Each structure stands twice: as structure tokens, then as C-alpha cells.
Amino acid sequence: MGAFIVTLSLIMLPLLRWKRSSMLTTLYIIFDKGILFQLALFLHMQMYVFKRPIMFPRALIFAIVFMSFFSIVIALFKDIPDIEGDEKFGIQTLSVRLGQKNVFWICVSLLEMAYGIAILMGATSSYLWSKLITGLGHILLASILWYHAKSVDIKSKAATQSFYMFIWKVIINIIKVIYHYEQLVFKTNTYNL
DSSP, X not given: OHXXXXXXXXXXXXXXXXXXXXXHHHHHHXXXXXXXXXXXXXXXXXXXXXXXXXXXXXXXXHHHHHHHHHHHHHHHHTTSTTHHHHHHTTOOOHHHHHOHHHHHHHHHHHHHHHHHHHHHHHHTOSSHHHHHHHHHHHHHHHHHHHHHHHTOOTTOHHHHHHHHHHHHHHHHHHHHHHHHHHHHHHOOOSOOO
């Protein structure tokens, strides 16, 4: 929470007007949602809920990589619906530089790569049920994502905003799945989502 407050204070400084720098915004979102949130949640669970020593297992590394892909997509995709405003105020986002369509498909490709990594991670699990659930679940999610992406009118602000919200819904549901997975595997009920 302290880092969040400091960050909010820093963006008011003239040299750190992050809205004008899409690179700084992207790096912040990756650091906050892809790395910091994953580490904080995992370390809290390890130390205070399960009373275990700190360790960095393969699952944590996977969560950081997987959510970093989503964080990159969030950072890039948020500028697609507002390209007119960015052009008007001279903000050189990736959408302004490469065009909405190119950035849209870069984002979809990054998400599909994240699902590919998840499928491979599931396939390397030592438990058959984990292989099946992880593999089939992410194949299904990747297919749903692709289906929705093909139907988006990229020139429509409402359609791209709707797809952006769809990505957020996917992220929230991933967090819920992780929560329920921990409930099932560790038989714990110490927090509620």
C-alpha cells in the first residue's frame, strides 16, 4: 500500500508525468500487477497462512510470467480505444505509432502466448488431474479469447473498450480459479474472494 501511495505522489512531479510516457506506464503496470502483486500474495500465503519458510517454486515463477503477459496487454490495450485523444495531445503511445489494428493483434498474440505457456506448464505437471484441468482449461480460454478477438470492430471505441473489459474479467476469473485451487489443494479457508 505504501508503494502505491508513493507512486501516486510521484506521478504528480513534472518529470514523471506518466500519461505522457507510455513506456513508464507500461513498466509500472508490469511491475505492480505482474510482479509485485504476485510476490506479495504468495509470500503472505507462505509466511502467514501456511506458516512455511520463504521459497520461490516453479508455480510462483509461472504466475509472475503469466500475469506479466497480461500486464503488458493491459498497458498496451488501454490506449487502443483512446487513440484520438492521444493523437490530439501528442502522446506517442504504441497505438498511435503502429495503429490500433496492429496493437490489438499484438495484444491478442501475447495473450495466446501466455495461454500456450500455461498449457505447457500444465503438461509438465506430475499429476494427471492437474495436466487435464490446466491444459484443457487454458485451451478453452484461449479459444474463447480468439473467438471474441475475431469479432471485435477495432475502429469502434465501444467494441475495443468492451474487449478491454473482457480481458479484465479474464484476469479476475484467473485469480478466482487460483483461490479455489488453493482451497481444494490446501483445504484452507483463511480468506475470502
